[in-house]
Amino acid sequence: MEETAKGKRKTIMEDHQRPCSSVQSCLNAIRTKVGANDKARSSNSNENCVIKGKIIIQNSHGESAPGSAASVQLYSSSQVDPSTGKGKMSETAKLRQGKTTKHSGMKITTYDIKFHVTTEFGIPGAFVIKNKHKHKFFIQSATLEVSGKTVVHFECNSWVYPIHKTKTDRLFFSNTSYIPSQTPKALVQLRKEELVSLRGDGTGERKEWEQIYDYDLYNDLGNEGSWHVGPILGGSVMYPYPRRGRTGHPQGNQGIIKLDAYVPPDERISPQKLSELISNSIKASLHFLLPEAKSLFTNQSTGSFESFDEIRDLFTTSRSQILDGWAAEKLKSKVPPEIFKRITRASKENQTKFPLPQVIAGNEFAWKDDEEFGRQMLAGTNPAVIQCLMIFPPRSKSGVWSSIKRSHIESNLDGLTLEQAINQWRIFILDHHDYLMPFLNRINTKGVCAYASRTLLFLRNDSTLKPLAIELSLPISSAGREDQRVFLPSTQGAEAAIWQLAKAHVASNDSCHHQLISHWLKTHAVVEPFIIATRRQLSTMHPIHMLLDPHFKDTMHINAIARSVIVNCGGILEKTLSTGEISMELTSAIYKNWRFDEQGLPADLLKRGMALPDPDNPGGVQLLFEDYPYGADGLEIWVAIKTWVTNFCSLFYTDDNSLRSDDEIQAWWLEVQNVGHGDKCNEPWWCPMTALDNLTEALTTLIWTTSALHAAVNFGQYEYAGYPPSRPTLCRKFIPKEGTPEFAEFLRDPDKYFLRMLPERFETTLSVTLVEVLSRHTSDEVYLGQRTSEEWTDNEQIHQIFQQFQKNLQEVEKRISERNRNPKLKNRRGPAKIAYKLLYPDTSNVGFKGGITGKGIPNSISI
Structure with missing residues (x-):
């Protein structure tokens, strides 16, 4: 057997060593084999691969669906043309087999779509859609399935206009995010071109269908139908201001209310939400529009409320009047035709009364209580102004000392000396003095009587705030001199009534500051430049764009409406606030001292002395006292947001170098500073975007501002300010001095004097109408810890850390509920019995129908 084996091995070796009969024959054999392999590979690569999918479209009201008039082409994410x-493009597929259903009155059409591509095409990374239909449509999303295995999602939420208007297809990228250096080669050029197209060239008048983001000054507030034209805000040392979105439209709005002011289509409020907003506004406005129409259009007085019962009638008596005659014709010239039709229809129906504000629902007289007066500085609509006082007496920036003396307050410090109380951080101040004083001479015209106020309070052992003194000041003609009056708490006789007048003047100051500064300037206005810069410099493929996008929803459109109706010259704020015609100029003066690095909650608390540094706490600070509802709940929300942001960024940036090499992030941050907030571009506090800590702090600040901060200052307005005596927006009388005819009038009937000091009927009902509309949540709102769909990202790691963010917020909800049930935490409810829920995330509001709830943190600055 061994010999046989050897013989076989020998035969094999001989055959192997035998020379070829022809070298050419060998080469031909090799070529034949290689060619066969190439042919096989080529055959495989040309095999058809089917990509199936669905595209979901929302039809515009009264307009037909696009059907086959719309077509789609895919871009490969791996194969370069x-x-x-x-990326290589697929064949064109038309939208067919649409199935339409109704959701909340809106028609939603789902189209099946199919593409035949080669296997080399790979995974689609983008698609373009061409609209040859005569109408625009709103594309919600697209889902593609490759060979029955890989699913790719596209979260679109954008308008697609007819191509005869846009002259170009509409491009969408998939939900997979890449920092620029990791972008698939097939998508790099598309990414760059898309950003260039969004920036425009800074010229021309924007058309409805143009998806272009650019900056402009606040030069659109002047109103030819009003009594004055305000200054242009932004672009000057005298009137610095954040930038707004550029429209290129003529300045001034000729007194017309515009709900369709230009914003890029992706920033536009959805048809459903806009319809709901209009309905809410009409319903609320009819409460004052019908009886007060003459004053609205002529600026004539409507008189005062003669009793508190008359004010209560706003909430207990239904009104039913028909809008007709002169008022109807005047209104018709001011609003769009469709809105006028809806108003006239609504005016013929039985009108309901205003809802009962919570501040009087649980305790009708709580608003008069000193404890409630102090509690609202910690848990009301303007809880981020109060400060811990470190120097007594207070002094203005100009060097003028307060006239409040030690003897005024020391007997009310629960046995402590003034020095002991200050050293224990137990003296607090609500300061509306310095910023108002330069404007008072201009404010106090046309029947307005305003002071600049300082209010001192003492922190009791139970953490409630006891008012100590109120100082009300007026400028005297001589430079730097002030007429200062000090008022002390009292519960008896005329002194108690005078004390109520003083508190009303403080509340008026606080109402103006709240609406103009805490609400409009520090949320709506300062965020708009960040939105514009994000759209211009961060591709929709960029992970930070994905992170921020839900927190910018609807804000530019809401701001545009506000510039037409609310903050414009002759608008609602000028008509209702004591600051009147200088309202927006005042916000510019405050913006001079605005710093982005102080807008995060921990930094704000430290600046106001409401917390101390504590690196062992998750938020890096420790509150001076636990029972500060805004601070306590806010810090937990801040920590949850920052944890989510930090974990998210760590998925894309491995170290500081990877951040520094991100060209899009660097361009974004520079544009925010140099253009969006260009009037503050040289400020040293702008941190360079060279460290991940700087990025996470900036992103956390932005998300905090757009979600929690805005919720805290917006959605509780009706609870507190819905009852005008609780928070008057202006005062029409000064506090009378003894020996004057006014003081005699006051003594005859203190309540009547108080009522005549409040705004007249027109201003009062208009104010209540505004805060009712602003305080309502819409039914389609998306809240912190929520997204519009489960497919908002295709990254499973992001899903996991987002789920942890949701769980963290749910734990915060539990702790807020526990604090609200704790009887030792008296500031959680107070005499008005309003549980503090403005920073309650409300993550489980499934099936929510909207309304005035006093809770819930929407993702974005909306209404």
């Missing part, structure tokens, strides 16, 4: 340098 050498002729374009972009």
Whole structure:
């Protein structure tokens, strides 16, 4: 057997060593084999691969669905077309087999779509849609399935206009995010071109269908139908201001209320939400529009409320009047035709009364209580102004000392000396003095009587705030001199009534500051430049764009409406606030001292002395006292947001170098500073975007501002300010001095004097109408810890850390509920019995129908 084996091995070796009969024959054999392999590979690569999917479209009201008039082409994310340098494109597929259903009155059409591509096409990374239909449509999303295995999602939420208007297809990228250096080669050029197209060239008048983001000054507030034209805000040392979105439209709005002011289509409020907003506004406005129409259009007085019962009638008596005659014609010239039709229809129906504000629902007289007066500085609509006082007496920036003396307050410090109380951080101040004083001479015209106020309070052992003194000041003609009056708490006789007048003047100051500064300037206005810069410099493929996008929803459109109706010259704020015609100029003066690095909650608390540094706490600070509802709940929300942001960023940036090399982030941050907030571009406090800590702090601050801060200052307005005596927006009388005819009038009937000091009927009902509309949540609102769909990202790691963010917020909800049930925490409810829920996330509001709830943190600055 061994010999046989050897013989076989020998035969094999001989055969192997035997020379070829022809070298050419060998080469031909090799070529034949290679060619066969190439042919097989080529055959495989040309095999058809089917990509199936669905595209969901929302039809515009009264307009038909696009059907086959719309077509789609896919871009490969892996195969580059050498002729374009972009991803290879698929064949064109038309939208067919649409199935329409109704959701909340809106028609939703789902189209099946199919593409035949080669296997080399790979995974689609983008698609373009061409609209040859005569109408625009709103594309919600697209889902594609490759060979029955890989699913790719596209969260679109954008308008697609007819191509005869846009002259170009509409591009959408998938939900997979990449920092620029990791972008698939097939998508690099598309990414760059898309950003360039969004920036425009800074010229021309924007058309409805143009998806272009650019900056402009606040030069659109002047109103030819009003009594004055305000200054242009932004672009000057005298009137610095954040930038707004550029429209290129003529300045001034000729007194017309515009709900369709230009914003890029992706920033537009959805048809459902806009319809709901209009309905809410009409319903609320009819409460004052019908009886007060003459004053609205002529600026004539409507008189005062003669009793508190008359004010209560706003909430207990239904009104039913028909809008007709002169008022109807005047209104018709001021609003769009469709809105006028809806108003006239609504005016013929039985009108309901205003809802009962919570501040009087649980305790009708709580608003008069000193404890409630102090509690609202910690848990009301303007809880981020109060400060811990470190120097007594207070002194203005100009060097003028307060006239409040030690003897005024020391007997009310629960046995402590003034020095002991200050050293224990137990003296607090609500300061509306310095910023108002330069404007008072201009404010106090046309029947307005305003002071600049300082209010001192003492922190009791139970953490409630006891008012100590109120100082009300007026400028005297001589430079730097002030007429200062000090008022002390009292519960008896005329002194108690005078004390109520003083508190009303403080509340008026606080109402103006709240609406103009805490609400409009520090949320709506300062965020708009960040939105514009994000759209211009961060591709929708960028992970930070994905992170921020839900927190910018609807804000530019809401701001545009506000510039037409609320903050414009002759608008609602000028008509209702004591600051009147200088309201927006005042916000510019405050913006001079605005710093982005102080807008995060921990930094704000430290600046106001309401917390101390504590690196062992998750938020890095420790509150001076636990029972500060805004601070306590806010810090937990801040920590949850920052944890989510930090974990998210760590998925894309491995170290500081990876951040520094991100060209899009660097361009974004520079544009925010140099253009969006260009009037403050040289400020040293702008941190360079060279460290991940700086990025996470900036992103956390932005998300905090757009979600929690805005919720805290917006959605509780009706609870407190819905009852005008609780928070008057202006005062029409000064506090009378003894020996004057006014003081005699006051003594005859203190209640009547108080009522005549409040705004007249027109201003009062208009104010209540405004805060009712602003305080309502819409039914389609998306809240912190929520997204519009489960497919908002295709990254499973992001899903996991977002789920942890949701769980963290749910734990915060539990702790807020526990604090609200704790009887030792008296500031959680107070005499008015309003549980503090403005920073309650409300993550489980499934099936929510909207309304005035006093809780819930929407993702974005909306209404």
